[in-house]
Amino acid sequence: MNPGGEYSRDSRYITTRITRDGSDGFPVEPGRxxxxxxxxxxxxxxxxxxxxxxxxxxxxxxxxxxxxxxxxxxxxxxxxxxxxxxxxxxxxxxxxxxxxxxxxxxxxxxxxxxxxxxxxxxxxxxxxxxxxxxxxxxxHREGAPALYPPALRPEMDAINEVVYKDVNNGVYRAGFAGSQESYAAAYERLFARLDRLSERLKVSRYLVGDTITEADVRLFTTLVRFDAVYHNHFKCNRQKLSEMPVLWAYARDLFQTPGFGDTVDFDHIKQHYYVVHRDINPAGIVPAGPDLSNWLEPHGRAALGGRPFGDGTPPGPVPPEEEVPAAHGPRTG
Missing domain, CATH: 3.40.30.10 (Glutaredoxin)
Structure with a gap:
């Protein structure tokens, strides 16, 4: 938290990389x-x-x-x-x-x-x-999609940067704000960016190009938590995701795509935010809602064209040991 009450994420990460040539001392090795x-x-x-x-x-x-x-x-x-x-x-x-x-x-x-x-x-x-x-x-598996294709990287990098600043980290800047002024600034910045993303996604099924990319993954993980956590817990309450028609349809499209919704555990999501953040939610009470069945409603996004996996194929079934319990959210497939 800076003196003005604005939340600042600690970004001092361990930046060692695992690479094919092992240049950082850690080569790619299956199972290691x-x-x-x-x-x-x-x-x-x-x-x-x-x-x-x-x-x-x-x-x-x-x-x-x-x-x-x-x-x-x-x-x-x-x-x-x-x-x-x-x-x-x-x-x-x-x-x-x-x-x-x-x-x-x-x-x-x-x-x-x-x-x-x-x-x-x-x-x-x-x-x-x-x-x-x-x-x-x-x-990679046979048929794996190109999530970071060379031709799209400059555009993806630019989109990823603003989505991180204004949306991914923006909900935290609102939720952990230490002053009314810093909260208001984060709130306005978040919803201004969501409005711009809505305009972009009105005419394009995916954020960059006509297939799923890394950019869609990064936006999805914030959107899927929006109504369950960020709208209430982080005071990002101009609208729910389910009240933003374009982004709501986009998020449902991804949720219903193999590899997205089948990894989401709404029970874990709510347990974490409402139990751990006692400064925001002192009693640690976890809300019973929202109703999650609407994640499986038709989205109509296929009419915009695009192919989710491009020339590739969807992933197969989730390995049994990695399945999310059925009671922890609507299951796809």
Whole structure:
């Protein structure tokens, strides 16, 4: 929080990369690393979706932390005995400290952990998904989509930058504002950007080009949380997503696309925000709503053209061990 009450995200990430040539000391090796996520977290959800779209489930196994955490760390309370069965740790903090005994930054998800050493390799969430597309290409499934195609990168990078500043991080700037003035500025900036995105998506099924790309993944993870959390909890309440016709249809289109809605756990999302943020919600009461069945209503977006996976194909069924419980939201497919 700066002196004016404006929320400022700590962006001091571990920027080591896992690359084909191992130039940062960590070469791409199937099965060597573990992607640690929480389904509650929008930044981690990007990695979950991209991993599934590209078919990296076997090459990059995944651990799912519980939806809540304390001031120390995310923990593995969903696993038997509260310990990750591969890394053998109870708290994600242990992987960060193994990397740097004096680590004093955020213990965040997603993070990729080197299994042999137990050390966190990188928690640079924006780079993780790009590298899944580029550095892990040799291990993509047959028919994997091009989520970061060279010809579209300049336009995608520009869109991703404003979506991050005004929307992805914008909801947090509103929710964690420390003054009326900083809240009002974040609120206006957020909805001005959503209005511009609506205009763009009136005539285009996807954000950039005529197929799903990294840009759609990044916007989706905020939109899917909007009515369940951000509208009420973060006071982003000019309208619900379901009251913004273009963005609502766009979000439903993606939700109903394999690889998106089948990774979403609304129960974890609500548990995290309403239980962890006691400064905003002191009683820790988790709302019973909203009704989620409308996520499966027809969206009509196919009339705009476009092919979700381009020349590729949809991902197959979710591996049984990674299925989101049916009670945690509407299921697609």
């Amino acid at each position: 690393y573990r992607l640690v996520v929480s389904r509650a977290c929008p930044w981690a959800s990007r990695a979950v979706i991209v991993r599934r779209l590209l078919g990296l489930e076997k090459a990059l196994p995944m651990a799912v932390a519980g939806p809540t955490h304390d001031e120390r760390s995310w923990s593995f309370d969903l696993d038997p005995g509260g310990r990750d069965p591969v890394l053998g740790i109870e708290r994600l903090q242990e992987a960060y400290v193994a990397r740097d005994p004096g680590y004093d930054r955020g213990v965040t998800v997603p993070v990729i952990v080197d299994v042999p050493s137990g050390k966190a390799v990188t928690n640079d969430f924006a780079r993780i998904t790009i590298d899944m597309s580029l550095e892990w290409a040799a291990h």
